[in-house]
Amino acid sequence: MTAEPRLVALLGPVRAGNAFEETVERLLQAIKLGVVAPGRKLPPERELAAQLGISRVTLREAIRALQESGYLDVRRGRYGGAFVVYQPPRPGPADLRRAVAEMGPGELDDALTLRMAIECGAAQVLATTELTEPQRALLSRRLADVNDAAPGDYRRLDTAFHLSIAELTGSPLLTAAAADARLRVTDLLNAIPVLGPNIDHAATQHVAMVDAILSGDPEAARRAVVEHLDATASLLRAFLA
Structure with missing residues (x-):
């Protein structure tokens, strides 16, 4: 294998x-x-x-x-x-507050800033890359996987989609950095319930990201990632309010 x-x-x-x-x-x-x-x-x-x-x-x-x-x-x-055999814990308000408390003061904003910088950069790099047909198909398949995911599989397939953008640049260092940035917020994301309206909104943003990358528009790719990650950050803060 x-x-x-x-x-x-x-x-x-x-x-x-x-x-x-x-x-x-x-x-x-x-x-x-x-x-x-x-x-x-x-x-x-x-x-x-x-x-x-x-x-x-x-x-x-x-x-x-x-x-x-x-x-x-x-x-x-x-x-x-x-x-x-690990399964993410069932989401609940106490879990989110506990995850934030474990991060320490100021680490939430720092983690969100790191993720924004890395994922925006990866999307821009990928949008300037001449992708092969199998690579374009892989990105489209990861998009379909997350946008069609059942609630129980959503977080895992969302992670796979986001990491695939860094992965397809061909840079192991960038892929590892994207994974590290994602891991810093994984416990937070797992603590948020998978809500239908939010997932529908995220699906639209995912499509915008992929459309910009596949059309070779790095600025549109950056804007789409910013909009998506800003929405995720707002959701996190809303559950903490």
Whole structure:
């Protein structure tokens, strides 16, 4: 099994001096972002260890730690592997306030600013890129996936859509930065109920983003991302008011 590009970008080589801790962090990031969906398994041990640039012993220790923490279920045998069992918590007002409190003073605005800068930049770069037909089809497919998603799958597929914009630039560094920016607000977004009118509004904004990118208009792509992320920030603040 070959890993998706987003997973490759998230799970690049770790630093040798902090291999166990960073491996846990990288795997947890992929799980919490839904890059590896609930019920799916991580890439095979040999492939994943090589991708991370670590020993299989270190990888097994990291997987064991995540299994003990309730994120993975390790199954043995021919059809075994490390399966994701993490499910985002059901949203509620207390969860959102708790997530903000855990971020610390000022971190919410900082996280939203980081996301705005990275996602605007990624959309502008992609709009100036000559995309192949398979790349254009991938972006359109990710758009259809999120805009047609059931409420239970919405956040995961929304993440996949947003990360695909950075992914399609061909820059692993940009993809990793986009994933990091998204992860900083993931717990906040997961704590907001999936509301029909809001999702319909977001769908229109998603279409505007893709239309601008595919038509090669970087300024329109930037404006569409700003409108979309400003709306998301306003929704977050409304639930905190």
